[in-house]
Amino acid sequence: MKYSVFSLIRNTLSGHRNWAPAWRAPEPKTSYDVVIVGGGGHGLSTAYYLAKEHGLTNVAVLEKGWLGSGNIGRNTTIIRSNYMLPGNNPFYEWSMKLWEGLEQDFNFNAMVSQRGVLNLCHTDAQRDAFARRGNAMRIDGVDAELLDAQDVREMYPFFDFDSPRFPIKGGLLQRRGGTVRHDAVAWGYARGADSRGVDIIQNCEVTGIRIDNGKVTGVDTSRGFIGCSKLGLAAAGNSSEVAALAGMKLPIESHVLQAFVSEGLKPYIDGVVTFGAGHFYVSQSDKGGLVFGGDLDGYNSYARRGNLPMVEHVIEAGVAMIPGLARVRVLRSWGGIMDMSMDGSPIIDKTHIDGLYLNCGWCYGGFKATPASGWCFAHTIARDEAHGLNAAFRLNRFRRGYMIDEKGQGATPNLH
Amino acid sequence: MTSFRLEKGGLIDRAASLSFSFDGKGFTGHPGDTLASALIANGVHLMGRSFKYHRPRGVISAGSSEPNALVELREGARQEANTRATMIELYEGLVAKSQNRWPSLAFDVGAINSLAASMFVAGFYYKTFMWPKSFWEKIYEPLIRRAAGLGSAAKEADPDKYEKAYAHGDLLVIGSGPAGLMAALTAARLGARVILADEGTRLGGSLLFENEEIDGKSGLDWANSAIAELASMPNVTLMPRTTVFGWYDGNIFGAVERVNDHVLAPSPYEPRQRYWRVIAKRAVLAVGAEERPIVFGGNDVPGVMLASAMRAYANRYAAAAGKAAVVFTNNDSGYRTARDMRTHGVRVEVIVDSRADSRVEAGGVPVIRGRKIVDVKGGKGVAGIELDDHMHIGCDTVAMSGGWSPIVNLACHRGARPKWDATIAGFVPPDTGESFVAAGSAAGRMLLSECLADGAAKGGGKPSDAPKCRDETYAIKALWWVKESKTKAFVDYQNDVSVKDLPLAAREGYSDIELVKRYTTTGMATDQGKLGNVNAIAILAEATGKTIEQVGTTTFRPYYTPVAFGAFAGPFVGRHFQPTRKTPLSDWAEEQGAVFVETGLWMRSSWFPRADEDWLASATREVLATRSGVGICDVSTLGKIDVQGKDAGAFLDKLYCNTFSTLPVGKARYGLMLREDGIVFDDGTTSRLADDHFLMTTTTANAARVMSHMEFCHQALWPDLDVQYVSVTEQWGQMAVAGPRSRATLQKIVDGVTLNDETVPYMAAKELTILGGIPARLFRISFSGEHAYELAVPADYANMAARALMQAGEEFGIVPYGVEALSIMRIEKGHVAGGELNGTTTAADLGLGKMMSTKKDYIGRMMAMREGLTDANRQCVVGIRPFHRSDRLRSGSHFLKRGDAPSIANDQGYITSVAFSPMLGQWVGLALLANGRARIGEMVKIFDGLRGIHQYGVICEPMHFDRENARLHA
Amino acid sequence: MLIKCPHCGARPVEEYTFLGDARPQRPTSNDPSTMEQWFDYVYLRDNPKGRFDEYVQHSGGCRAWLVVSRNTATHEIHGTVTARDWTKSRQGAKA
């Protein structure tokens, strides 16, 4: 059933009794051509593009919880393509282009909102780093603007320009950056994949990976064995646990990242802004809540919750940036488990095991990558080779020394 | 206006009256009132509008779970959005406005949404607003945003202050009702250090409004004597107005104390709120239970409220919700409202008890059993009700009781899920171990005697320690929603989720409770589903053919009630956001007119303008004066680490890629440290002061990280090394003295040494005294490329030494120079710094590959050998000059080969640092360029799309000036 | 979270800095044939859900590096030793 204002009116007239389910709840078949582990954004978009771009529809997505229960449903919804390294930039820009046509493509309003992403800078060195980044974007045709303090002040006069500890000197603005309603992305892809024949199986945890003669033959799950000739892992924060089922050890650590939402407010802040002198970034959702976050708690964790020191740390930075926030109230906080890689960049690759493919290492930036990640992973699985866009996201880059380290922090995941 | 203030009773001070305004209209109330109770007493029920349909709404509760009566409180910079009228203590001069309505609360244009309500079902917006594409951002979304949100918040800085505090105790009791008081009393009498916190204005919990009898007294009297006893004990801390909002690892609780929210403006010596971290050995959750609404048609008409709220308004605040009430209940507790209201002289038309077989004493109020309310008549106030047998009853207020939900929130904050208890029809807290236990009705105990006994037991005593009391009966037969209702029946009031939205979501595939929540937004409002969630779960259970247990709850997370940002930020705002570090030379620099710049936490002197020089003119003059005479610069921020011990040399050999164990005593050497992944970590000059004594310097930025890295390497990797080290960054003031006259200047202040190439040769490190006995260290090292020194003196002597140097150098035209001039000179000399040491460059990239020893193990040695780190095409440091001499260079510009079109594939590298070289009279820079060293002399395109500047440049050696280093040795 | 430092007692988590897994051991050879061991040491992690021994520095206290045994799923802390003792006992075990 196509969604549109007409279908809405039609269904209103029939008392909303005739809406078709957005996806089926199928029983798992005994085997599939491709099984994807993880019903998060990346797993679902992979299935969608496998079906749509590669005609592979005998596909199942296995999700241990409910659809979108992982990071896709708990991130701070920011999309941007302001990366500077050659391995990253074209990939994220492709993702941005996919976002720009996504809702019409999968016929679901995911509220893609290009409200602009502004990163503030507070020192000359930061500004120089932004100039480097901005020019790396511009050189490849990606939009970027370098703002001075006055420009920022005109956009956001209520930031602290009067008595800051670290004066705002300017910022890097990507106007095409913005936010997207995160759950709707999972739902839109799920519905799109389902309508093309993909089985989305919830409450189905993968507990074993069967490998025969160096080739994947299927997975053991909480709902029995499911055979497959190709297996794609897209388990985000649980990547190490799942890869271990195939005897693999990854360059990944799992860390908790907290996020927060304030009570609903009338329009307060228009775009997405990141503070440059502390860990704080914020945007306002369509419902009116200020959605914000900061840094990792810092310790390895699989618990989707954090502790008070980081809460204080983030909110101190928030009030330092916007003094008026002091009287706004924070409503809820939560946490998600980040698959932090050793260079801060992701992995989309084949593995040494025939038929086993890996998609992980998204750190706290994988939401924006959802469309391109699925698109590239689908390509990699269907063609058994990386697309040019994910050619740098190889697993062996660490062994070979071709890290993609935007932050320059090296093999210390909690610093990326 | 008629008064709904009761003649007698209540915990209000009738002798005093307070005036306040709501939506511009003046009212009066009494101390002890909340804004909600004062409005009710004035006959005002319409207090807000709902989120989606803008329906008129009144108060539902008398506490922190209130979803409807949210107001904008105070004005100007103190304006706060969404404050619960039920929690605002009335004060003189209070100003509040209703929100989410235009133009007025009584007439709200947004209510037109109500007409389209049949279309605006759960998730409708995911299905539309997609055409035409460009309309979403331009038209639909701005409209939605303006309509959404609730109150508006101030954008000015908050004039009030906040504090942070820590509390430690043996027992934290959360909640001061019967169970909490009993737990606190029992533990305190046993000698434990007890903290008793309650979100209410005064302690007592439900005893402040329920008619109870304990120990032969009224419940209130018993509570007051218990509180008095607690207050008299030195081991007890009482914390009223303190909301415990979260439970964290280590049995740490977060709490906010509303120190001054009950006054117009706090005294300048007091905070508005105080944020607490309470670290408790044990804690008792005695927060009671929340009454649930019943979902029936018109259950949101202003004047419909929880039965417990209605009696709280009457008993505690002496405010009658109406003149003629109806009670709708599925359990025994609704009867208390009927009896209490009658006692207060309010007419109670009838109790509608959905149970056919209940036998509760109704105190003379007529009871209709086995019936339900299907609809409430009225718009902005209640006009009457209709029962499922079509009977109409006139009334002006409705009390509803759908049973009680133990307030399990805090116990679930660390991941455990609550358990379903069918006898009370509610979820009870999970077992979270000994350190945090629930007591009383929070634990699902519905009788007063059970609550007191449980409190005594959880406080560490015996159940029999509790006093005797009178019990009310309690029984419930669940009724979640009235299926016969035809009109809109709300589950989540604030977000306007109606009973029909939930099955619709399930039919559409969003059948997990977590998906239902996200699709319909039920439970996502400012009350986080405190009132509506259990009803939603029950409705979903039926729609999906599951039990309530199978459906389960959504995740309980902090914050129990929303917390002001200011409380978390505490005093760390504005200039106090982070500490400010001043160098030992900052007084001197200030005297010299320095402009300071933030460098991490440090304030460094950046340039020293004369007259109306700008930074460039000033820095240029400073460079010229230094290179032609002598200049002095504060370099105290460099990290200084004193390393001593038999194995000090061996330790440094492991840390640096080059060798230090061979360094002669009295000499300094430039050292380069790698990370274990083979990338450059830090650099600096390290000197040997004695066989077993080195002084290491680090960059300003990495000082702390290097120290921590050393500690790790020593303690975790090589614990057997006999070495000790300590940061002495703050103990020494250090200044660079540079320029051809630096030696002559220094000569005047050093004691008893003739400075020459024998006594202090290039790279010498010498301990001596200056100014007649001040201990000092003199290093003949140079970052500027000049004949230069760094002089270090104990921090307290730093200003004095600098002043003396200024005097000594006067005849040579000495100038102070700042980090701008320092940076110009290092770029002229091609020395790498932060821009090049960017965490991705190797020693070879920096032109320092030869420093990497092949004779020893050191951090980073092996990983540096990987092919990617030795690839010839890596970007390495080169010099860059504009092709047109007069062009300016800008950091962050990229390079393209001359004929290439811009693209990231064609990107050759970028400019890392630039300076206007006063010596060369042009801009020069350093850059990272692919295979750069093979490209000296190449002309490249400089791409600066950000600033719209495109020019050509010529690659050159990094060292722009004095390539023979003649000046260094002059 | 509270971590008990063997020197300072129970202290709040913000006094500590976390480095990660304490199990991998730094290889001792610089022979090119040991490259795989080095790669494993620097880059690969078991990243267990459950009990985990990690390097933690009491950076806001006595500055000792510690090995904290903690459950990554529940954040429960089982014990703490100094990194010095940890390393020495591992070296002893090998000898």
Ligand SMILES: Cc1cc2nc3c(=O)[nH]c(=O)nc-3n(C[C@H](O)[C@H](O)[C@H](O)COP(=O)(O)OP(=O)(O)OC[C@H]3O[C@@H](n4cnc5c(N)ncnc54)[C@H](O)[C@@H]3O)c2cc1C
């Ligand atoms: C607080 C927070 C804020 C963030 N903010 C942003 C942001 O603003 N912008 C941005 O770009 N990114 C952001 N991210 C990162 C982004 O959310 C993630 O990188 C991205 O969602 C990860 O991909 P995913 O959607 O596929 O992951 P997930 O949604 O986590 O999907 C993985 C799925 O695998 C399932 N799974 C795991 N193990 C198994 C198994 N054995 N069997 C079956 N299923 C299994 C999980 O249940 C899960 O549903 C944020 C993340 C968090 C936590």
Ligand SMILES: [Zn+2]
């Ligand atoms: Zn310690």
